[in-house]
Amino acid sequence: MKKMLALLMALMMLMASATAMAEISDWDIVTTAEDNKVILDCDMGYYGDDMWAMSMLAQADKAGYIDFLGVTSVGGNEIVAVGVNAILNQLEDIERTDIPVYAGTDVPLMGFRNLALDKPVTGGFQWTGGYRQLANYVSPENYHDLGELYDERRGYSKTEVQEQGAVEFMIEQVHKYPGQVTIFAIGACTNVALACSMDPTFAENTAGIIYMGGAIDVPGNANACGEFNWFYDPESVQICLNNEFPYQIIVPHDISYHIQISKAVMDLMASKKETVVSKAFMENLMPGYEENPTKTSSVWDALTVAPFLCPDLITETEFRDVAMDLNSSGYSYANAVTWVTDNGPYESTNCQIIFNVDNDAFWQFTTDLFAIE
Numbered sequence: 001m002k003k004m005l006a007l008l009m010a011l012m013m014l015m016a017s018a019t020a021m022a023e024i025s026d027w028d029i030v031t032t033a034e035d036n037k038v039i040l041d042c043d044m045g046y047y048g049d050d051m052w053a054m055s056m057l058a059q060a061d062k063a064g065y066i067d068f069l070g071v072t073s074v075g076g077n078e079i080v081a082v083g084v085n086a087i088l089n090q091l092e093d094i095e096r097t098d099i100p101v102y103a104g105t106d107v108p109l110m111g112f113r114n115l116a117l118d119k120p121v122t123g124g125f126q127w128t129g130g131y132r133q134l135a136n137y138v139s140p141e142n143y144h145d146l147g148e149l150y151d152e153r154r155g156y157s158k159t160e161v162q163e164q165g166a167v168e169f170m171i172e173q174v175h176k177y178p179g180q181v182t183i184f185a186i187g188a189c190t191n192v193a194l195a196c197s198m199d200p201t202f203a204e205n206t207a208g209i210i211y212m213g214g215a216i217d218v219p220g221n222a223n224a225c226g227e228f229n230w231f232y233d234p235e236s237v238q239i240c241l242n243n244e245f246p247y248q249i250i251v252p253h254d255i256s257y258h259i260q261i262s263k264a265v266m267d268l269m270a271s272k273k274e275t276v277v278s279k280a281f282m283e284n285l286m287p288g289y290e291e292n293p294t295k296t297s298s299v300w301d302a303l304t305v306a307p308f309l310c311p312d313l314i315t316e317t318e319f320r321d322v323a324m325d326l327n328s329s330g331y332s333y334a335n336a337v338t339w340v341t342d343n344g345p346y347e348s349t350n351c352q353i354i355f356n357v358d359n360d361a362f363w364q365f366t367t368d369l370f371a372i373e
Helices: 001-025 049-062 078-093 115-123 128-134 166-176 190-198 228-232 234-240 251-255 262-268 276-291 302-309 357-371
Strands: 037-042 069-071 101-103 181-185 206-213 248-251 314-324 336-340 349-357
Touching: 001 228, 001 357, 037 049, 037 166, 049 069, 049 078, 049 357, 069 078, 069 166, 078 101, 078 276, 101 166, 101 357, 115 349, 128 228, 128 251, 166 181, 166 190, 181 302, 190 234, 206 234, 206 302, 228 234, 234 314, 248 302, 251 349, 262 276, 262 336, 262 357, 276 357, 302 349
Parallel strands: 037 069, 037 181, 069 101, 181 206, 206 248, 248 349
Antiparallel strands: 314 336, 314 349
């Protein structure tokens, strides 16, 4: 009888695993690991949108849809030292310490601005990201010695960052795999701009770049006009836009108005096969949604990954000429300005802008990815 029960349990587990794979195989995923290598350049916090993006890429890598080359840390929502520790900790959570992590820079190309002096000119700031940590700033190499920025609940990672720097890693990988590496720039663009400046052939040797940045047809979330990722270092964005990437795709702040995490999303995840990834998200996020069932949260960065893997999810997209407002000293500084294709000034670049995806399909797809063992 015990043998029969054991056999039945094994069969049920096999069927559940097959079901999970069948669900993800139902999607028209256009990428393969052989031709699609990925670097994620991010400003990681804990179980926010960066973590959704990183976990989606990790799961796609596990299933053979991409080759996840590594994660690089850049300034933005967090300073790099905090971000590196967060990346390492969360890769440990999802048991993907095989994915290497590289520290970049958190200092904008023009240096940190004095937001107190900016405020009378630009207006108030809704979110200041890494600027809120500057009073207790620690340099990237001190990611295991964060001082006042140490989060006792999270602790320090057991794993360590790579000795090679983020920019050098990007340049190395792009030349190792010419035409195959897609850069996901979901924080500030400082690292990528430095790579373009250090190696004039960097951009043209990538497969392309996907940004999470810019507030195109909606108000900003840093100030009235500026979306925070691009507000943090707007000069770096313009450098990237003016380089010869084979394609440039922008997933702007606009899309966050349509796609939100909710308790229904977490319930959907709970209904599918539990994996180390889904378990980590459930343990860290579900209590908040159970405490407040009407709570919703934006998921900006994850919306760069899903359309890359499965373009059928896109419901609204346009090509426009894009440039950053770097000339104004007022409230429109760091605004992403767009024009109808072929009507922009010489410093503008034609980019694809993804304004919306199918909400239900996006969450079904994402939770199917998380169900891959």
